Amino acid sequence: MKMTPPSITTDHFPPAPLMSGAEEDSANPLRWPFQFFVRTVSTGSSMVMTGYPEESVKSVLAKIAWVTGMPLRELRVIYKGKQLQLEKTLMESGIENDSNLNIVGHLRSGLYPAASRPIDYVLSLLAHVFTSNKRSACAALKTVKVLTMRHFSLPGFVELYAASNAPTMLASIYHSSRDADSGQLAASCIINFMSCVSTKNWQGGSIGAVMEFCKQLRKFGHGDRDYLYLSCRNTLGHLLNTIGVSHDSGSVKNRVSLRDVFSFVPELVDSLLVSLDYSKRCGDTILSITRPSPAEVSDLIIFLAPFRNAIILQKQYLGGFVSGDDEKCRVEKDDDQLLEEEVDYLRLVFVRLLSKMDECFHVMAECLAGKQSGGRGFVLNYSWSEYLRILKDLYDTSKVFDGAEEMFWTVLRFHKNMLSALVVGFVKRGGDHRWVLDNKSVTNFECRRHLALILFPAVDEDFDMLHEMLIDRSQVLAESFEYIGRAKPESLRSGLFMEFKNEKATGPGVLREWFVLVCREIFDSRHALFVSCPNDCRRFYPNPASKVHPRHLEYFRFAGRVIALALLERVQVGVVFDRVFFVQLAGIRVILEDIRDADPCLYRSCKQILGMDADFIDSDALGLTFVRELEELGCREVVDLCPDGKNVVLNSQNREHYVDLLIQHYFVTSISEQVANFAQGLADILSSSKLQQFFQCLELEDLDWMLYGSENTISIEDWKAHTVYKGYKESDCQISWFWEIVGRMSAQQRRVLLLFWTSVKYLPVEGFRGLSSPLSICRTAEPSNRLPSSHTCFHRLFLPEYSSISVMEDHFGVITQEHIASSFGLS
The missing domain is CATH 3.10.20.90 (Phosphatidylinositol 3-kinase Catalytic Subunit; Chain A, domain 1)
Incomplete structure (x- = not known):
């Protein structure tokens, strides 16, 4: 340069x-x-x-x-x-x-006297290559390679190497050598240098030399059609992404120019756009799609980041341009201000890539629709996972330009289901794609649930590591507390093995039944741990008076563990949380609208106070001060809502503060210990660092669906669509009789039959599609006087070959009685 x-x-x-x-x-x-x-x-x-x-x-x-x-x-x-x-x-x-x-x-x-001699020797050898014969030139290049490997870690070597003419000379020899051997040896010298950069961990001073190689190879050669150039550019990208800010301010080449970095962007953008372009159609049918490689996506992301961050810092009136949030690689700008044409080009890149992603989502939707309709199409292809990385980079870029964020979210909102399918299909534990939750309107329930559940640790599949429990049905709460409440968290994360005393059944079906039974006990009003909402008995929050139970805080921690384990096992337990409970677990401040269901009377009173005429409030007609009258266990107590609250009169100026303090005391202060212990139980399974993140992934309705499941009436058509037959054919009379009988059942009988068949009391919100496996009806050789039986773990119903529909209906009339349905399930 x-x-x-x-x-x-x-x-x-x-x-x-x-x-x-x-x-x-x-x-x-x-x-x-x-x-x-x-x-x-x-x-x-x-x-x-x-x-x-x-x-x-x-x-x-x-x-x-x-x-x-x-x-x-x-x-x-x-x-x-x-x-x-x-x-x-x-x-x-x-x-x-x-x-x-x-x-x-x-x-x-x-500055580097020790490194100067080998550099001088390297340059002399390279100069010799241009004028010597083939044998002598090859010998000189081999010596250059050896010298580079031997002296690479010598202080100052890479800095002097970058500042010298060595990169230019090697690139020139590689592209214009009189014989192939010299060209290949020059390439070998360059590859060797890149290898040293990677293996010898000498990265800080190397970036200048690698940049020089990239520039010279691009100038002499054929750009992105040259494998050696691509290799060097990849190494440069690796350095930009990983090295720390140079701490050797006196080095010859410890920083790179922002303009030099940006010079690689146009070719990377063009290459990616070509790879994103779909091709090969036959009429309206898509035959194939060209998909981007991970390397193409990574390179563009890496080379765009310094430039994007430079614009952000310039907007913030900061000096110096830094690549990456943690100052990974310092990048100098060439002028006092970024060139307007380069900023405009980045804006154009954003628009072009976003438009191309819009096209890709349309094609993706066509492919999936073709597959679902039985046509010629595609299921989710792993290469589509690169779409998420491109979108993440577009999300970062959208924050640079005015109006770009709205443009970005508008496109994703239109393709909400496709985006959610990508997240569910490709985002695994350890990946960070929570950026999609910055605007939850672009996600659906399955997407938000997936992002929340992958925060949980993976369950160990080792059977020997399972936490074993043997529970008496008559002592479900007490014995479950001993097994779960006193266990070490790491043993619970390994998975559970459940068995009821004096029963042979074991496995996932029995575990699902236990979750429903123990949650029913935990939230039962007899135990005074939780209070149900007046208008919705399914919805609970901690009971302020729970201290009547001497070990109530231990039980709240136990309850948190059980709920976390139920979420981990994806079991619908039939209870949901009230908003005042949910927002506190999410680390959000409780406001007036949050208490609407928990205490409708208090909600209406607070709304009236806030809506009253100011003069009426200031006349002290209400006679209210900043206190709350509290009655617990037959004792009446007056509590100040603020220091000396009994002497602070309510007026039009402080009424909003009064309402806020009243709400905080009713629903935060009074249950803070209970909430904290429940949260700790959740954190025992999830981890404290991810607890609030988990709840912030979800809307309250999402958690309702995860814990309670579907409230819809069971659909017979959906049931039939997700049932397979083993030993029977769909046309057999026994199968026709079965569905006719199910069609005549009441909603409650169908739920009991489903419980008998699968131990699932509450269907997932997706219906039968959300079950862990399809249901199956299996022919059994049992005589026709025997009742049907089931393997709940595998969702199998064993149906004898009954002689008539009336006989079959009589037998199903027995097993659809709720008090006996659970006693027929096998492992």
């Missing part, structure tokens, strides 16, 4: 050697001075110098020695890959106006 500091005139140098009278003739064109650029290894910068055609090379070196302070005897001049002879003139050496000279030497008096 050329740098053009102020020209250095002869006033800065010692007097030039005396010239003859002929030389002093101003009419002689040889006396006309010209300028040339001199690049010095010790600083990595260039100087603009003036000289005369008949001036000797040694005279030029004398001037440079005067400026740099380096001994003249250590300097060498390299021009077009050749070392110039000191006694020859500039004209004899072929130097012309605006030529580029490289000054190298041992530099024992420079």
Whole structure:
């Protein structure tokens, strides 16, 4: 890279050697001075110098020695890959106006004297390649490779290497070598350098050299069609993404230019757009889609990040441009302000990529619709996971430009189901795609549920690690508390093995039944742990008076563990939380609208106070002060809502504060210990760091569906669509009779039959599609006087070959009685 500091005139140098009278003739064109650029290894910068055609090379070196302070005897001049002879003139050496000279030497008096000698030797060998025969050139290149590997970790080596002409010379040899062997050896030297950058962990000073290789290979070669260039660009991207800010401010090349980084963006954008373009149709049918590779997506993201962050920092009026949120790689800008055309180009990249993603989502929807309708289409292809990475980068870029965020969310809102399918299909534990939750309107329930559940640890599949429980049905709450409440959290995260005393059934079906039974006990009003909402008996929040139970806080922690385990096992337990409970678990402040269901009377009273005429309130007609009358366990108590609250009169100015304090005392202060212990129980399974994140992923309705399931009437058609037959055919009379009988059942009988068949009391919100496996009706050799039986773990109903519909209906009339349905399930 050329740098053009102020020209250095002869006033800065010692007097030039005396010239003859002929030389002093101003009419002689040889006396006309010209300028040339001199690049010095010790600083990595260039100087603009003036000289005369008949001036000797040694005279030029004398001037440079005067400026740099380096001994003249250590300097060498390299021009077009050749070392110039000191006694020859500039004209004899072929130097012309605006030529580029490289000054190298041992530099024992420079910053890196130890590294200067091998660099000098490397440059001499590379210069030798241009003029020597094939054998000698190959030997020189092999020596260059060995020297690089041997001295790479030497302090200053990579800095001097970057500042020298070595990258240019190797790139030139690779692309214009007279024989293939020399070209391949030059490529080997470059690959070897990139390998050293990666393996020797010498990254800080390497970025300049890698940048030089990329620039020179692109200049000499065929850009992104050259494997060597792509390899070097990939290494550069790796450095931009991983290295720390240089702590060696004196290094020759410890930073890269923002303009240099951005110069790679257009080719990366074009390549990605081509890969995102779909092709090959036959009429309206899509035959194939060209999908982007992970490397293409990664490279563009990495090279865009420094430029995007530079714009953000410039908007914030900060000095210096930094790549990455944690200052991974310092990037210098070339001018005081970013060039307007480059900022405009980034805006254009955003629009083009967003438009292309819109097209991709349309094609994706067509493919999935074709698959679902039985046509020729695609299921989710793993390559589509790259769409999420592209969208994340577009999301980051949208924050740079005015109006871009709304444009971004508008596109995703239109493709909400496709985006959600990608998240559910490809986002795994450890991945961070919570950015989609910045605007929950672009997600559906399945997407939000997935992002919440992957915060839980993975369940260990090792059967020997399961936490075993043997529970007496008559003592479900007490014995479950002993098994769950006193267990170490890590043992619970390994999974549960459940068995009821004096029963043979085991497995997932029995575990699902236990979850429903223990939650019914936990939230039973007899135990005073939770209070149900007046208008919705399914909805609960902690009971302020729960301290009547001597170990109530331990039980709240136990309850938190049970709910977390039920969520982890995806079991619908038939209870839901009230909003005042939900928002506190999410770390959100309770407001008036949150208490609507928990205490309708208090809600209406507060609304009336806030809506009353100001003069009426100020007249003290209500006679209210900042206190709350509290009655617990037959005792009446007056509690101040603020310091000296009994003397603070309610008026129009402080009524909003009064309402807020009243709500906080009713629903926060009074149950803070209960909420904290319940949250700790959840955190025992989930982890404290992810607890609020879990609840912030969800809307209250989402958690309702996860804990309670579907409230819809069971659909017979949905039931039939997700049932398979083993030993029977759909056309068999027994199957026809079965569905006819189910069709005549009441809603309650159908739920009991479903419980008997699967141990699922509450269907998932998706209906039968949400079950862990399809239901199956299996032919059994049992005589027709036997009742049907089931394997609830595998959702199997064993149906004897009954002789008539009336016999079958009588038998199903027995098992659809709720008090006996659970006793027929097997493992």
